[in-house]
Amino acid sequence: MAYDNPIPGFDTYNTNNLRLWRACPSKEFDLDQYSAANFTDAVEARRKAEDLSAVLYPNDASYEGRELRLRQQYFFVSASLQDLLREFIKRPNYKWSELPEKVAVQMNDTHPTIAVAEFMRLLVDVMHVPWDEAWDLTTKCLNYTNHTVMPEALEKWPVEMMTRMLPRHVQIIGELNLRWINGLVKKYGDGPIIAALSIFEEGDVKKIRMGNLAIMGSNKVNGVAALHTEIIKKETFPDFYKYCCDTGVPDKIVNMTNGVTPRRWVHCANPALSAIFTKYLGSHEWLTDMTKLKGMLKFKEDPKLHSEWMEMKKTAKKKLAGFLKEALDLDIDQDALIDIQIKRIHEYKRQFMNCLYVIHRYQQLKKMSPAEREKVQKRVVLIGGKAASAYVNAKLIIKLINNVGKVINNDPDTGKLLKLAFVPNYRVSAAEVLIPASDISEHISTAGTEASGTSNMKFVMNGGLIVGTMDGANIEIREECGEDTMFIFGCLEHEVAGIAAKAKEGHYPIDSRLQAVFQAIRNGEFSKGEPEAHAEFCSLVDKLCNTHGAGTWDGDRYLVVHDFPSFVEAQAKVDATYADKAKWCKLSIQAASSMAKFSTDRTISEYADVIWGVKPAPRPMEM
CATH class of the missing domain: 3.40.50.2000 (Glycogen Phosphorylase B;)
Structure with a gap:
């Protein structure tokens, strides 16, 4: 059964149709089976049909799960192709040569x-x-x-x-x-x-x-x-x-190159920022032509704009604080640096490395005197995303993040200076609260593993800066926004093979700071008295420590150990730069005003021109 959803454009009379599909049985109810007291069999056809469209991407760890995936894929594909061919042949005097x-x-x-x-x-x-x-x-x-x-x-x-x-x-x-x-x-x-x-x-x-x-x-x-x-x-x-x-x-x-829509990710998610752009540019035309945001660059050192920009961030952080209190019962300091990593949980995206860094930061704080701690930049680290249902290691990483957060957040020595939380049930509505509030976001995949990423674009459109590797769209964002708007670390894509080769020969040193983090995990400091969790956390660490297997599935597949020292250095640069609020604000404005390339308007225009051969067809204003 087809379900049509009208998709209206922004500031246009055009409306497109999004057709979705639901699987329905050819026979809803088998009365003969019901009369024979086979009540389950009476509705079996309906249940089998509903399996097809009830949950997208079912768990494929089992043969049955993989079979359902294939059935599901074929169902959606066949329904859509049959539908478009049916529409085509309805045209009078159609010719197959006209199909493309x-x-x-x-x-x-x-x-x-x-x-x-x-x-x-x-x-x-x-x-x-x-x-x-x-x-x-x-x-x-x-x-x-x-x-x-x-x-x-x-x-x-x-x-x-x-x-x-x-x-x-x-x-x-x-x-x-x-x-x-x-x-x-x-x-x-x-x-x-x-x-x-x-x-x-x-x-x-x-x-x-x-x-x-x-x-x-x-x-x-x-x-x-x-x-x-x-x-x-x-x-x-x-x-x-x-x-x-x-x-x-x-x-x-x-x-x-991917893009995201400024209508959703700025105008709806961050109305205060949208109002700033419209005020300084004199119209909301930037919402459909993001190249006009370049006009903000002449104001990037204007103290008046700085004041409004920081007030915008303050408002977003206040909203985030309310969200975290309600969802997690977590209290945060709204003056802290907000550090966010939200994306699918996967080893190549290296949420594990982010968690290891937070442990390192916690260890450094514990070594400091109260006077030294007073000088440290307060930071709230939020990690969110969903893991595939059969992806065991991803779920272990989520468990570790939660356990580390429980220890750090409740430590009276550090609780006011460092917070860590895993945001459950990551979704668009949560992203609309998280993204506008970020000061820094983490896009730290091993070079050569991330195709593009789109959360990086959403964060930067909202004035957040990036800690990242030279991977995916990070490279192009850096080119557009300027090198100083991104804190780059880690190996380059062409270096990965050489690092793995050296590791195989026995050259893959583990930084002493990371060794201290590993030891804390092995000592059970974050296991919360759970023997099973402790064993699982140690297994994650042990694999990284198989130094001869770096770059392979037997060891540190995604080079966490290799990139960790430069990751720590990049985070230190973040703290130092954030201390200069005027400089940080200028960089934030510069980055957000340079994101025209990453609008879906540019992306879809290129698909239409290069791949589909489609020209714009605006609806006439007068019929």
Whole structure:
């Protein structure tokens, strides 16, 4: 069943339609089963249908969970493709050659890439379009966005499962692959590149590589930040990029840096900041043309603006304090530096490293005399996000953050100077409170692992500065806003392989400050008397201490140990810079006023121009 949601534009007469799908049974209730006293079986069809659309991305730790994911993906893809083809053929005198002019499908990661085979099935089997023509239409209508280089986003389905559930699709994929491989062999001969480019992956369990299917069946493939797109070309899909270059289409893989909407993340989330921009710029035109925010730069050293800017931050912090009190029963000093990391919980995003730093900061405070503590910058560290239901280590990290917070927040020596809390149930409404209040935010993924990130954009639009690595969109934000608006640390993407190689040879030193943190965890200082939690925390530390395995899953996969010393130095620079309130305010204004590139308006315009071939179609003011 289709559910249509009108999506009105801002300051325009245009309204788009967002069509969502709910799975419904063909037969709601089996009266015969009910009459036979089989009450559960009487509603079994309804239950099975509801499983499809009840929860997006079910736990895939079990075979049954993976099967449900595949069923779910196919359900949403097929419903959408059937719907758009139905709309197309309703047009009088339609021609299939016109389909690419009317239809553009964007596949986000590999979750919906069964669309390649389903589009072919619908065209060939249902619409009776000849195979070659159907394939030409498919490859002109479909496009693929790679949103992450993490292996879990490059799905591979067992052929056995796919054959049992979608046998016709396996036939179609097999035929596509046969024709594809024959063409490759003619071009390259029978070498390693053939196996790399095949849709099928051989092994103990034969699998279908959905990333390969997506690239093969797409008109355009894009990354979501400049560095990420280069990684796609040279690391994620290097053989496909070679093929594209060899066949004269190197621009098949393009970059589309992500963006966020200032209407939601400034105007709605932070009305005080929106009012400042409108006042100084003379209109709210900046909401639809963020390049106009550059006009704020001439005021960045104006004491009057500084006063209004700091009052805006003070108002946001007051709102945050109320939110934390209600949600966590946590009292914070509203004059403290607010340090926030909110994003999906994953080892590559290194919330663990952030927690280790907080422990280090706590240890330093404990060593100080009361007089020395008086000179320390107060800081509130908030970490939030959700972990995949089957991701055990992510949940252990959340547990550690909570335990460390309980110890630090209740220590009379440090409680007024340092707070740590994990914000539960992270969601848009929570983000609208957290983001405007931030002074600093953490975007600290290992270089080369974060595709883009969008929370970094939201924070900076609200005048927050960044502690970050040279990864994802951090690089482009720094280019736009200025080097002094970001506290950079850590290795660079091209250095990662060399660090892992040195570690394998035995050169991977652990900083003494980090060793002290590890020892505190091993001593049970944050285990709260829970033996199971203590063992789990120690297992996280032990893996980092396998120095020969750094850069691999056997050791410090995401180079926390390597980057920790420079992370500590970056945090010290934050404290020193924040002490100069005028300088901090100037940098905050400079950063927020330089974010035009990261508006969704620019992003969608580029997708429309480069990938979809769509021109703006404003509704006439007068009919």
